[in-house]
Amino acid sequence: MATAGTGTGTGSDTGTGRGRPVPVLAGSPLLGSLSELTSDALGTYLRAHRELGDVVRISAGPPGLRQDLYCVFSAEGAQQVLASESANFRKDNPFYQEIRDSFGNGLLTSQDADYLRQRRLVQPLFTRRRVDGYAAAVAAETRTTLAAWERVPGGVVDVSEAMMQLALRAVARILFGTDVETTVDVVDRCFPVITEYVLRRGYSPVNIPRTWPTPGNRRAAEALEELYGVCDRIIAERRSGGEDAQGEDLLGLLSAASSSEDGAFDAAELRDQVLIFLLAGHETTATSLAYSLHLLALHPEQQALAREEVARVLGDREPEAADLERLPYLTRVLKEAMRLYPAAPVIGRNSVAATEIGGYAVPGGANVILAPWVTHRHPRYWPDPERFDPDRFTPEAEADRPRYAWFPFGGGPRACIGQHFSMLESVISLAVLLRAYEFEAVDRDVPLSAGITLRTHGTLRCRVRGVAG
Template identity: 70%
Template sequence: MARTQIPGPAGLPLLGSMLDLKRDSLGTFLSAQREHGDVVRLTAGPPGLRAEIYAVFSAAGAQQVLAADSANFRKDNAFYQEVRESFGNGLLTSQDEDYLRQRRLVQPLFTRKRVDGYAEAVTAETATMTARWGAAPDATVDVMAEMTGLTLRAVARILFGTDVEAAVDVVERCFPVIGEYTLRRGYSPANVPREWPTPANRRAATATSELYDVCDRIIDKRRADGDATAGDDLLSLLAQVESAQDGSLDAAEIRDQVLIFLLAGHETTATSLGFALHLLARHPECQKQAREEVAAVLAGRVPGAADLDALPYLTKVLKEAMRLYPAGPVIGRRAVEAVEIDGFRIPAGADVIVAPWVTHRHPRYWDDAERFDPERFTPEAEKERPRYAWFPFGGGPRACIGQHFSMLESVLALAMILQEYELDAVDLDIPVDTGITLRATGPARCRLRSRR
């Protein structure tokens, strides 16, 4: 019989675990698993505004929430609602028939063959970046900041094609404002309406308007010029998608997809790339092995999509970086009906989270879990672990549609960087926090030594 009394930290009498979650949510979840097990109940907030969070940390529990019983776990919580209002009703945030229709229309744009065609945009932007590093002050760069710039320019080039310059400046300026605003509202126990003319609301509205305007102008320009069917960038392809069952996407729907692709397509990959570089800089023996593989496979040439399978060690490095630093460290859902998970009964309407940050460190699946070891991802080792012991791209029917693109972009960029430079870590410990995605809250500087 399922247990209804779910263990968890007592917290403070009036605020529960609110201060712990605000100060260090990832550490709080990690401690909760160590002290209370794989299903934990946390309370946060003052009486009358108190939230209950049911955290599920086992691989089997994550698989149940994201895959086996996914229909019972919806994106109905306050956080997703704020993301939806800020960035539109795209694939990340849509639900039910809206989501199914969008997925059917957009899926053909993310086949492996189609995604492999984006490799040239990635390598061109990476070449520009590594050339610019030659003039870096003190031969030092912050790899997190650099990877954020690289992935933004790469995804913007893939989305907007020749209009990339018109979009990048606006995205760089407006995304942080909207992201911080969305995050603050998403985790607040109470919010004033967005229409109220508070300073925060006005700043966010201005940034949102500017971001929407640049997307709408580019979409309108394509349609007015009649070149929507001529380009091979993602925006042109979105304008072309159509089926007898699902019709096509109107201008507002295209903009929503573009905004979600910008959000999910550059911050997440930047996190994976930045931490992979920093981990290699801290582990010279792994960096040497990765560089030797790159040299043997590429012999100095620019990599392409066809090289991805020939760089298995570099792929293992990325997978291990995503284990330690998953870009989506916590994934939230809301239970429609009561459900049993790992022997505990989760009530209907409960806010439920699964946490790659914790499951990726679970001692049942990972020995010495804080140690960086790419050899955890040999084919043999992967077969021995449960499927959801590692799930940086989520899972189930709502798994990230862009996961092949993320791996392609990351492997190609890492290969080109290792061709040009050796890296030594200047900052050894990088503090992190969870926003819409995982983010470094301090510098991640590396010193460069040119190999030319």
């Protein structure tokens, strides 16, 4: 349930860190590397690392509006930013502010005392035991996907779209219980409008006020009004029904969450948490599922190994939470897909004080960029990095790598609270799908870009055939 933060920082310099000057990626005199970042940010980060190393400064924008991105590509640097010096790197860039303005000040975007209070209230809802109880709901939604595929003409499905629907329905059912249908329809219609709006404003060096009646502002405002409305209605109905209406879905648990120290969430805070969970909880998992199927479709031998494991472990019974430990090869497939296609390919922070990363001086007020997309391909940690190899994630292989060579869920004190849920949902869904269908790739190369999450441009089609017997 991690998401990317890729906006530009303030660029203000509150001091110069010790260490060598950071090498600068060559760009045009007028716009720096703005055109390259706009057209292919992921490729630009890869080129910066290949040409200049583990810490690179990328300048983008016209004179007077130019921003400097301090890009950190090593596992050790990622650990410093996310964990060992996390207090010095905050979510203060305009991109996160745009997410706050649209999706609320929930766990993904809140900071300081707000974040600590929210985390304490929410943490008991994401214990392993509690999350394991959602396995049956995930399996049920996956069976709904299987039933829909029986009616697909020619057996060709866009797994990107299908996994987005599956993940959305699963997280909405877990959040809202019986209110899932209306919620899914509204989220499916409104989220694309809002996320596109956030991206456009997050990447722009200058934005007009949201209150100006431009077509883009009006479309986003209408989508937000509809989205807020359905969440507020469900929350109000739950609260008006008293304790008997709370239920065991996540909204009911959030409504009941309280402590003597932190109080409880009011209605607006509940909506913020719900919207952030919807945002972070379905797009990231959908990406991991879609690319797991895509990679298996491209690699029949590994697909056969994963299916054999599923058949041996599950037989004809429904998967359960304990199967996460019984399906090690399928879990390795998922982790390798998350390495090659991290749902949050870029993570943004803003430095508070000057520091040194990898021997280079990073000033205070700098926009610091971590790129799992690059670190997950770093040849020091990943030999032949573009090759799909699930056995990179055997226990022995994992023990030999730095902790932050692979960080699809972020890390440190702000690590994704939903990472166990995401892994559980993904492994169970993949097991149900692979037991029923074989996958053959139709689309082999699909253009990608970094948005709030990894974005696929075009279809990601597979031909599906029922498994014999």
